[in-house]
Amino acid sequence: MSAPRSALVTGGAGFIGSHLADHLIERGYAVTVLDNLATGRAADVPDGATFVEGDVRNPEHVDRAFAGGIDVVCHLAGQASIRRAWDDPGADLSVNVLGTLNIIAGCRRHHTNRLLYASSMTVYGNPTAIPTPEGADIAPVSCYGITKYAGERYVMLAGAEGDPRLDVTAFRMFNVYGPRQSLTNPYQGVLAIFLGNVLRGEPVCIHSDGEQSRDFVFVGDVCRAWCDAIDTPGTVGRVFNLGSGRDTSVNALCDAVLARVGATRQSYDISSAPAQPGDIRRSVADVSDIGRTLGWAPQVDLDGGMSATVRWAQTAVEEQAG
Numbered sequence: 001m002s003a004p005r006s007a008l009v010t011g012g013a014g015f016i017g018s019h020l021a022d023h024l025i026e027r028g029y030a031v032t033v034l035d036n037l038a039t040g041r042a043a044d045v046p047d048g049a050t051f052v053e054g055d056v057r058n059p060e061h062v063d064r065a066f067a068g069g070i071d072v073v074c075h076l077a078g079q080a081s082i083r084r085a086w087d088d089p090g091a092d093l094s095v096n097v098l099g100t101l102n103i104i105a106g107c108r109r110h111h112t113n114r115l116l117y118a119s120s121m122t123v124y125g126n127p128t129a130i131p132t133p134e135g136a137d138i139a140p141v142s143c144y145g146i147t148k149y150a151g152e153r154y155v156m157l158a159g160a161e162g163d164p165r166l167d168v169t170a171f172r173m174f175n176v177y178g179p180r181q182s183l184t185n186p187y188q189g190v191l192a193i194f195l196g197n198v199l200r201g202e203p204v205c206i207h208s209d210g211e212q213s214r215d216f217v218f219v220g221d222v223c224r225a226w227c228d229a230i231d232t233p234g235t236v237g238r239v240f241n242l243g244s245g246r247d248t249s250v251n252a253l254c255d256a257v258l259a260r261v262g263a264t265r266q267s268y269d270i271s272s273a274p275a276q277p278g279d280i281r282r283s284v285a286d287v288s289d290i291g292r293t294l295g296w297a298p299q300v301d302l303d304g305g306m307s308a309t310v311r312w313a314q315t316a317v318e319e320q321a322g
Contacts, residue, residue: 006069006070006071007070008033008070008073008112009033009076010075010099010103011077011078012031013040016219016222017033018044018180019222020074021045021046021049027227031046032051034056035053039080039185056075057099063109071112071114073103077099078095078096080144092147093147096150096151097147097150104155104158108162108164112166113167115169116168116171116230117151118170118171119151120145120173121215122140122148123138123149124140124172126141127282129286130247131285131286132285134172142277142278143278152172159237169229169239170238172239174215175189175214176222177219178218178308179308183317195309195310198258198263207250209272210254212249212250212282214253218298220300221299224296228295238293240289240294242285242290243284245298246284246302251265254270260310
């Protein structure tokens, strides 16, 4: 498989997508970004990328993004909030499933045969195997998890059937964090939510008992896996977990964030609330498969990744305060 010359990143003005666009440009790709700016920021689209403001639900917008020829598509655009999916499951279905079908159709119309898809660890629901391997039972407990798995299966089907067939890879991403994650969006990114609260001096709310755990993986490690997979034949037709392989409780995460500002849960205003719909009790990735196939392993631990995120967040909050 020869190295692609051009790449389309859907959702490339968003948190993960903008970092991926950066990494692809660093590797010599001509990058096009398609984003409707519902949650992304035009300012985060890298210099040197071609920006197409548009929606994956609109085939005309998709065609504009493919104009000039695309060798590989990295499809990250989607509705990424579990809570919003409960409130409006139809909108969640439209973006995450119809949008994915439009991207598959765009690949076929424009003769692009490499497609990478952003799936989610939420497809597992509350897994019985911890760490959770890719072969574990699929039992999503949220509308969001259902639509991400539906998109994943459509992508895999496109890789097995159709004319032309697509070389597809899907990544079940765990809790990705890092600079550029929204500090003001209450619907996603618990680390960024806590950081935003603390840096603005706001109370922190912990849902459930705080002992639910998540696998936090740094955005730079995630982007490295996506980029390395593009030209690795062994990834074609495969689904991989992308996580750190370690979990951290929400209470421990809160303690770590507070420590960055010299506070503790005893000295800071902490409130509690019931568990949120679709919440998962424990989430840890088994990343041995992607390690064998790509030689990939996370390089940034939570302490180092949090340090980088806090430095960025402090500047971001100061700029917002103006």
